[in-house]
Amino acid sequence: MRFIKVYGRVLSLLRPEWRTAGLLALANLAIAGIAFIDPVIFGRVVEMLTASATLPEAELWGRAASLLGLWAALGLGGIAAGMAVALLADRMAHRARKREMARFFGHALALPAAFHGGTHSGKLMRIFLTGGDTLFGLWLGFFRDQLVTFVSAIILLPLTLFLNWRLALALIALVVLFVGLTAAVIAKTEARQKRAEKFHNKLAADAQDALSNAVVVQAFTRLGAERRAFADVQQQVIDHQFPVLGWWALVSILTRSASTVAMLSIVVIGTLLHIRGQAGVGDIVSFMGFAGMLIGRLEGMVFFVARLFSTVPTLDEYFAVLDAESTVPEASDARPLQAGPGEVRFEGVGFAYPRGPAILSGVDFTARPGSVVALVGHTGAGKSTAMSLLQRIWDPSEGRITIDGQDTRDVTLESLRGAIGVVFQDSLLFNRSIRDNLLVGKPDATQEEIERACRLAEAHDFILRQSDGYDTLVGERGATLSGGQKQRLAIARALLKNPPILVLDEATSALDAATEGKVTRALRALMQGRTTFVIAHRLSTVRDADEILVFEEGRVAERGSFDGLVAEGGRFAELVSNQLAPAPVQSNVVPFEARVAA
Template structure:
């Protein structure tokens, strides 16, 4: 994108407040016109004084312009500040909502810290551009357009000096921007690296402490910041050179105006007041050109940040659900996978031609070695990813044609990682159903065997759980997650290693709660502990992303296949029990 395209798109975000923004911009244009009048009036005052004429009317008019200019500038700046701050807050909220609504696959690809950093840096850049647009950008452009013709009408010879000065500023600015374009883009990449390193380290601080990595990570950050500064310094050097050249051109131009003006006054071709006015014009022009240079620098520095943000916004729009996506509606719970395939880029992992049907109210256990595709299968059901081939149907409806919101309203999930927010216990459980009463939350906690430990806390259900639940034990976190699923009361239940963090005694209590929860619900259980799938109506054994075996627990344990071998390896199935088992009823893939 060109600088103009970047700037134009940045200003589009002000469209929601176009009338207020328009009023502020018009006011600034009026101020710019008044500013041009001031040097002319001052020149008239000097002429009146030198000729012995009446000074008072012109002096009063000049003073009036000055007072009006000051008061108006304060009021306009105040309104511009409020608009820019308000729009920044709105942008953060709007962009945040769009970003977190994106499919989880998008987040996995993009990276959470990258999206966060892009949003925050772009918000600050946009804020600066909006504020300066309303305060100075357009007013500066108007002042420059009016100033040169006004000066020419007074004396074309002195005006040439101002015109040459403007051209020099433009040449210097374009040259520096061309020289630093790649360097500024590199700077933004280094900023992303620094932010990503800090975010990654802080989110895994317990691991860093455990492995004594504090010093090593700090040194690594120091190296990243060195690389950042190595990319930043040459850019700063070029802009410093531009500032020096601009200042030199301004000083020389002022000197030339004085010399030419003096000669013209001595020859009687212009008055002293005209020279004074031109000096005022020169100062005004230099000030406006400096503002224009700062504006160009501001756009240039913001360019990479905003291009990243615009790409982020565009990707959100591309992945947004179609407007005609239907609502899933009431769900009985029959789930069918029909020749479903999905693969990850640059890997052989995924699932291939998976087909099965879970009738409403059935419990389906998905087992298999690590990397077999168990979690991928469940992620496809929840549309974390969309199948590359095949369909997934709920009650005969293709879930690819319904909204994710309505789909996930019908699915309650207990993850292996409890996934608690840094809020109170009560708020974490209430994520299951917004608006749930305290009594309903307490009942869900009791059903999940969580009430006992919650009530021992000083603040009970209002106890903060800490970041990712770090103030609770693993078993406590998991029981809160189960309570959350119980409260949601969805027709489809997904248990992703839901009891893996619990001790034997607590697991038995929670299993009782889960058994009650499974009643009249279609339940999918992902499990490494094969003993937890004994009650499943159907067991699906995945291997290398394919269905290797499928049948009931008893059928597969008697089949002598891979599932039976794992049961034997786990000590669940003894050699004596396995001797008489013959492959028969299990369904092959």
């Protein structure tokens, strides 16, 4: 069954804890052994008491002392083993959860933009948190309770054959029947639970989506519609989950009645065997103890399996993220980028998304150290894709990209991206202090370096006006700051990073004219002495570029200076004409003076 494979992988994550796991296994074996011997001793005590009238008093006291002494010693041993399990299992599960969540977090962060673009952040957070908690619960449950059950059922139950094989066969048959019914329910509900879990994930994703866009919901009076949509998904969760719960309720009823059925069966079969002289009173008492112990442990195992079964879809998603591979794997012999003056070359670069059409084809250009290269063209022409390839968010399908003569695929990702600074159109800020957001560019920056970068980015003055200055929290995605303020912080962050290569991705397109002037001055300070790529739709911002590349349908259709391209009267000149031409006055609009005269 699917859940057995998943459970095996869950336990395999404990390999770093093999010493502790080994000690826990020994402690559980001791607990199971003691639990097996307890009913045997009790049966012998009962046999001794039934024969007390025929035994000499001295012999009776001797037997009683030895049996009770052994019983007490085993009881103390069981207590010690139980304490070891309680202490070690909890601590091991906490350590393992911390380690695995850190591994998941680091792996998910390193996955490429293609993964994050296709995975809802709300769903990813749910998988991250519930996955870690589920692993913790399964590890703890296994070593605290379930390992004893497995040892008792697999190893100790067959040993009852040496006590009385007839009663042992009856007990084994009861256990097999119990396990068989549980397995049948699992097989019946496995697919249904997986479907139900999909709606649980949709519920979390929809809630995250609406809450993160609460302003839009309120502005467009979508409150009622979002509530109804949420209620619809909730109903779908219930419709798919309740049938599964019904089957497990049946298992619960069978489980609660199993102990009574097992005891009654042992008593009836044992009595018949006793009448035939094939079982003693002590045997019957011992097997009643075995039945109570095993059925009790199996009841716990059923609820454990039910929990595991319900979480298999979540674990599947958790492991699916861990199994996701980067689209830009780092070569085993990758070496750090030797940053030089910052020459960037695209040599016959082509690119297509997996199973998709070509996005770039035959792109060739060289960006000289310290030059400014502008990439212009209609949306979808390939500008942003070209810069994504430079940062190795994807790798070229054809050709190669070099920085100072080094193929970007031959260097480490960390050194490559460390040499490139990016200022995005939408400044991405953490929900942390201004200082913490700036230190992303250079974690060891001094306060003097921070303030210098902020002055160059024309951000220092507005930061001092904040309630806590550089320690002011900016809110989620910088919600407490204006667009221009966020953009200037992003520029200051890039200045602190001090990279030889810079990418400006529509860095001023969302700003008003007054704010754009401040940000443009900050950008000039940032671009000084760096090889800079400017992605722009607003063509007036690239007038001073050393070279302009006009992208069209994934190719560089034209290249040259601003004035030279305009003079050629080609595609770029047409774009400039469309953007800079004054809007025509509609003929049916009556001039204000005429309306006054009328």
